[in-house]
Amino acid sequence: MSPRELRFERNQRHFRIVNERIAEITADWGGNELSVICECANTGCAARLDIPLDQYDAIRQHPAWYIVRPGHASPRGLEEVLERHGAYDIVEVSSDSVVRPLLTAEQ
Numbered sequence: 001m002s003p004r005e006l007r008f009e010r011n012q013r014h015f016r017i018v019n020e021r022i023a024e025i026t027a028d029w030g031g032n033e034l035s036v037i038c039e040c041a042n043t044g045c046a047a048r049l050d051i052p053l054d055q056y057d058a059i060r061q062h063p064a065w066y067i068v069r070p071g072h073a074s075p076r077g078l079e080e081v082l083e084r085h086g087a088y089d090i091v092e093v094s095s096d097s098v099v100r101p102l103l104t105a106e107q
């Protein structure tokens with residue numbers, strides 16, 4: 001795995017874990033909208049994205065799906081945009097990416 005791919009994997013996993021905690025806390029408080037952190041591979045990005053809790057939970061049913069700010073999908077073919085929702089895009093890690101097994105592993 002190249003350094004770039006390793007950085008990509010670490011960054012996305014890290015923010016997914018952070019967002020999972022935000023979702024848990026929001027659900028505990030009875031909220032129905034989340035402000036999550038962009039799960040793109042850019043190490044300098046900490047963009048906040050507002051997303052309904054039920055939509056977030058639906059995305060998390062798919063281990064290869066990530067939530068990113070529009071335009072933040074990897075331009076290098078590591079992932080592809082599945083859906084555009086205005087405030088955020090849903091991307092899927094490419095099935096031929098070497099980082100996919102790590103990104104889709106159970107937490």
Ligand SMILES: [Zn+2]
Binds near residue numbers: 039040045047072
């Ligand atoms: Zn981003």
